[in-house]
Amino acid sequence: MNKFIFLRQFYIKLNFAKLLLFIYLFIIVNSCIKKLDSEHECRFWGVIFNESSPELEYIISQHLDSLRILGFNNPDGWGIGYFVATNQGGNIPVIRRGEPSAPLDPRYPERVAEMLRFIKGSGIAHVRKGSSGPVGGIPDPHPFLRCSKRRNFEFIFAHNGTIPVDHLMALIISINPGYLNINPPDYSPNFLDSDLYAILIAEVIDTYYNLTIEECIKTAIRKLDSIMEMKNEQFNFVMTDGQTLWALNFTDNKDRPLTVYFYPAKDSSDFWIVASQPLDTLNSLWVQIPNQTLVCLKPNSRPNLIPIYDKVNPESVKLDSGFVITPNPFLNLVKIEYTVTKSGMVKIMIYDGAGRLVKTLFNGFQSSNKHTIFWDGKDDLKRNLSSGVYFCNIKTDSETTVLKLVLER
Known part of the structure; x- marks a missing residue:
């Protein structure tokens, strides 16, 4: 009888200890999530390649699994955009979006598998922590599909950061008062900053049609930077037209510094990947893009790092x-x-x-x-x-x- 009482007390103490351990771990994990949540505002990923391979498919799958986990801190939906081949020999964009957050949505791995089957050339993925426009209860608006009307230049675009909507609206209207009628926002009247950001880049490409795409991006960022008065810029983005992958690191928010990396750390590669942060443990293969710098990536070519501002030494x-x-x-x-x-x-x-x-x-x-x-x-x-x-x-x-x-x- 005494032995039974002893065992009963032992199990009670053991279960109580397990409960305390669970509560402790919950508090630790929850505090970590809150810390990460305060440091992160959306996460993106992009890829460009010539030919797919089992190695590349494994890397893409691994990275997008990691991006899914980041959805715990970026709970306002997810989005995937990529190009697929047509029977006529061209490429057309496909956009998939989801809500709830990526970790809780069973469609996310299904759409990743779909992308791996059909992707041709390039793609972008995004998990959102909303800061403007519709927030909660809708699929992630990223990535955006935009087209420069004058050049017929179509691109997929995702943004990481926050930009005042009124600044973006004022700048777009100052360049061309009627441009929003030509290239209207996807979300209105509750405008979304990233949507307007993509429109601004398309507008500059349309307006300065004699410049290269890289020069147009530099022009757009300089104009946006000037009206922000060099305060708290968060302009990081990734975009692709199916042939080239561009990524920008431009932030001046000292409280919340944002980053962008490209992978792998080589002079030349048959594929390139960019992400807001390294998405695997191979940190030595990830290269952080310097602040106020645009990287232009093409398969089998050297990464082209382009400063937004011309520096004089x-x-x-x-x-x-x-x-x-x-x-x-x-x-x-x-x-x-x-x-x-x-x-x-x-x-x-x-x-x-x-x-x-x-x-x-x-x-x-x-x-x-x-x-x-x-x-x-x-x-x-x-x-x-x-x-x-x-x-x-x-x-x-x-x-x-x-x-x-x-x-x-």
């Missing part, structure tokens, strides 16, 4: 003492006197100490002669710049000269 260019700058330092206005030795195109630009272009003073033809130009310490948007060191880059057909300026407020 004054240490690598001789500062010419033959030019006259008065006064220097200056408060409100500086006079720059320079000589053009041979008639031709001249471009005069002001860069800040970090190498960011802030003002284009002149861009046009000038004859061989002495010239004078003034700068009032303002940027291209006529905003007063802060005190500090700036560099005046004077570029002609034959030479480039960098002059150091000191602005004091």
